[in-house]
Amino acid sequence: MDFEYFDEITSDQLFRAYGSSLPEVFRNAARAMFGVMYDLEEIVLDHEIEVCAVGIDEKHLLYDWLSNLLLEFEVEGVFFADFSITTIEETPKEGFQLIGIAKGSQKMPELRTQVKGVTLHRFSLERVNNRYIATVVVDV
């Protein structure tokens, strides 16, 4: 399973994304976030945008990655549905840096709701038995 949604929080959306590597969990968390708004399967992948992120650690890198994707989605008007991570690097001075590609279409799908932001409520990125688990609550 790449990601799953949980009903617990009444007004916002909790999801968990999984991956056997950091790039995989980052991809799946992004897909889970945009899957809150529309059906990913509806999107034809005919646009690509490079998206960068930085963070003092891997968890903050994930926060910045998801937040920057929301920003690009709104500004560029691309409905993202798939993602690939080109590089994740740890630098001695600036912490972690990521370069990724977000793929999607400018054709609007049927929308369920709007994700306003990525909250820090319960936000975590854990590694359990060589598997990464990202827990995210988005404000909708």
Added chain:
Amino acid sequence: MKEKLVQLDEFRWWLDKSARPRMNVGAKIIGSKKIINTLEDAAIEQLTNVATLPGAIEPVLAMPDAHWGYGLPMGAVGAFDAEDGIISAGCTGFDINCGVRLIRTNLRLEDVKPKLRQLVDELFNRVPAGVGSKGKIRLSEGQFSDVIRLGARWAIENDHGVKEDLTHCEEGGSMEGAATGSPQITEKARRRGRPQLGTLGAGNHYLEVQKVEKIFDESVAKVFGLEKDQIVVMLHCGSRGFGHQVATDYLERMAVAVKKYNIWLPDQQLVCAPATSSEGQDYYAAMKAAVNFAFCNRQVMTHWIRQGFEAVFAKDWESLDLNLVYDVTHNICKYETHEVNGSNRDIYVHRKGATRAFGPGHSKIPKDYQSVGQPVLIGGSMGTASYVLVGTEQAMKETFGSTCHGAGRAMSRKAAIRKYHGRDIKQALESKGKVVRSISTKILAEEAPNAYKDVHIVVDSVHGADISRKVASQIPLGVVKG
């Protein structure tokens, strides 16, 4: 946690600071027994989290529309000392100055009914809605700085309204001291916000043509210019991507600040900074910019709503009396002075899903409403009733001049989508004679009226507790959604 609540009277419940370790102050919940029965334990626990923050002033408050959110519950108020307390980007949330404004008309149901579909279509076409929607206004970098510095004043200066509109907005539609650029406002926030002025957005935001259904207080209604069977327009939206980005930027910055200032947090979403610190004051200046964006956003759309009515009824908006009753914000942090334990204290009041409800005579409310108190606008869920209330002296004494903001969700969004279909919701509303236009039909399922608490019970609780009083209720005739 619910078992630790002590009932004070029919509409008040107390949670002592001994309820859990590290609480600095107690918490109070306003609501009937029925409200308490449906309140999630997690929401009560979130109140106790806020009570642990430095400089918290008793009590942390939950309104009857409270429900489990992130950080502070939706429908809650947290006040902190302006010297020894904190300012929290996490407590205020993403949708800074999400708010409601009410525009009255001199039209009656019989005037609007034959033209309702045309009117709703006209409004739908004039007010851009939807996820990531871009506005019709193209702003230069300099103009954008003016928008976030001046708020609704910018719209008035650029022929999107009249001066009288400003006097009928909380804060006069403009908070002084807003930041406009680096380091307080990031390039990301400016980039996200600049194309979005004059957009409704999506989710729970809406524009409704309503009919005044019932008057509860004739004399106050008269002061607000409201009467039975009158047509009014309610607009519910906020600071859009600009506010969301300001919140995002400061969640990251305050996450660093809590380590720097050694602040213990029970929930990392409650990130904050000392009120007097550079991080705290930078956030407050950036938040004001987002507040101003939202005021300007609602003002610009008001102008287009007026134009829509002019097109349909072939009269100018002044002849149709499309004047602003009031504009309230329900997601904000405000520096205010309140009486605490018999003396005046300067505090930062965080209202997250809560409305200011200042009583009669307060200097911060418009002159023409001074004798009765501030109008409080309560949006119900889509297709159900909304209310106009009025602020009270009791709110000043008890809730830092605050009351509820809406119905409050009772069902999670995914659960609503599983249970309801947008097409059925639309049909059900249209079978009752209401006209619904939305960018997406699916969005209607998530906002299904039954996914929310009963707004009447919520309002009866704040009325019963006298932290605001019922003036009028409205029912929707036409709904525009993102």
